[in-house]
Amino acid sequence: MTEEGTGGPLPVVAVVGRPNVGKSTLVNRILGRRAAVVQDVPGVTRDRISYEALWNGRRFTVTDTGGWDPRAEGLGASISRQAEHAMRTADVIVLVVDSTVGATDTDLAAARILRRSEQPVIVVANKVDDERSEANAAELWSLGLGEPQPVSALHGRGSGDLLDLVLDALPEAPRGEPEEGGPRRVALVGRPNVGKSSLLNRLAKEERSVVDSVAGTTVDPVDSIITLGGEEWRFVDTAGLRRKVTTASGTEYYASLRTEAAIQAAEVAVVLLAADEVISEQDQRVITQVVEAGRALVIAVNKWDTLDEDRHAQLEREVERDLARVRWASRVNISAASGRGVGRLADHLRAAIASWETRVPTAELNAYVRQLVQETPPPARGGRAPKIKYVTQADVRPPRFVVFSTGFLEAGYRRFLERKLRERFGFAGTPIDISVKVREGRERPRG
Incomplete structure (x- = not known):
């Protein structure tokens, strides 16, 4: 997936269906990588999970959901609520049905609700692995949601045609107001x-x-x-x-x-x-x-x-x-x-x-470190005490410092420097990284 313009939210495609019909496998096929958990056990996906997808230059969000079962109780009922929420907030709904089983009572119940949806609904007849299986897909016209799309999520058969349909159904912009900035x-x-x-x-x-x-x-x-x-x-x-x-x-x-x-x-x-x-x-x-x-x-x-x-x-x-x-x-x-x-x-x-995200001004940083080194110089190594010549903060998120020295600084002294930098400049709640570059000679290195 390539990085494209990241401004504003993306349209949402919700992948729904009863347990174990291959929703997560289809999501992985759309993404082109193994992102959603797939295991041959019904109910592995228990929440709604969103991933960013790209097809023919168009970015969109794919939401994988737990198995939809209107008669579920307990944990199953919780899963159903997650799936229903995804349906309410999606721009396009993809209903996945196992073509080898046909339309079950649960599929029919889901279709009755989806027929009232304002959003476009695409029926995927999954597990159509060859031409002989396509007759099973045709039987899913009975759901009343239009032409079923024969797909093999596992092998990729028909997935490109499905994605073309999804792009055609997607709005130019997602429903809802774009967020200012990002949380x-x-x-x-x-x-x-x-x-x-x-x-x-x-x-x-x-x-x-x-x-x-x-x-x-x-x-x-x-x-x-x-x-x-x-x-x-x-x-x-x-x-x-x-x-x-x-x-x-x-x-x-x-x-x-x-x-x-x-x-x-x-x-x-x-x-x-x-x-x-x-x-x-x-x-x-x-x-x-x-x-x-x-x-x-x-x-x-x-x-x-x-x-x-x-x-x-x-x-x-x-x-x-x-x-x-x-x-x-x-x-x-x-x-x-x-x-x-x-x-x-x-x-x-x-x-x-x-x-x-804190950045310490270079002049303030070096003034503090010079005073610190005068009071507590680094220990000698091999009979020669290294001298710290210059310190610069190379980066933030997290803060990274580079110490230019005439010799190697022991790990204990680097920990001492970290502790003192925290005492002086804070950094509560963030790791900080201190690396040492050994430079011989009198010339001051450039930051």
Whole structure:
């Protein structure tokens, strides 16, 4: 997919249908890559998930949805509501039907609702792998939604013709008013069952993510535009990370890849920890992902209000010991269930992003470092003490500093410089990077 003009929102194509008819496979075919979770188990996609697609020079958003079942109860009913929401907000609706099964009662019920839709509806007869199967597709005229389009999402047969139809049906501009600017992007991450979806629903003040008592209900990132602290934010609720991507398999492998991609696409990550559980290896791994991606970091400790004073004190000791390497991270104690402390999250996000985007004036930076080096010079190495000649801030988002020195600076001294830069200039909530370039001679390097 090529980068094209990014101004304004894109028209939306919602892919809907009952469970296990191949919606996610079709979405992957449209995107030309494996983005949506696909597994031979009904109900793998449980939320509505949006991806950006490109066909014949036209960009649009494809929304994958959970299986649509008007008779569903419990978790199934939640999935249905997500699919129905996608239908209400889409510019074009693609109804996927399994041509090898034919129109089921659920398909007919969906078609009855869709016939009342103001948006164009395209019926996809999926799993038409050869000419002999096309007769099955013709039977889907009975849905009353026009000519069924025979497609094999798995093998790609007919997908180009389908995309041409989609482009013909798309409006020039999406429904709704274009947003001014773009909301700041927040990745909501953490290991399974710490309350990420519950927090997202609390923030959104609606059932935006499917919440179930089974750990790992969310398998795809889910975008939500949320107003918090008088400002709009784009939150992405992601799958809980259980193990390393290299050792995960199946659905978990692809969910882990997309969680990693969500962190990369975000500006700030909220890592959710469970106050009633010890800080685990999985928690540490999630935090490492955020730091290595160079994103601003807010640590939100969930279920804080359920603890007694002894556990509060114990948790503080755990944080001090186990999260010492990210003492700079912004931290807020919350309760997703009751809403306590959630309102403070906006201030922490704003402060972390401000630090992430901070640039220190070169003159001020060098004046401070010169004074610092006079008071605490770098230790000698090989009988010769290196001299710091010049410091420049090379980048922001996150802040990156380059130290020009006559010799190698030990890791301990680089950590000392980082600590002192934080004390002087802040940088709460953002990682900072300090690299050293060794330059011999008397000439001052150019910044």
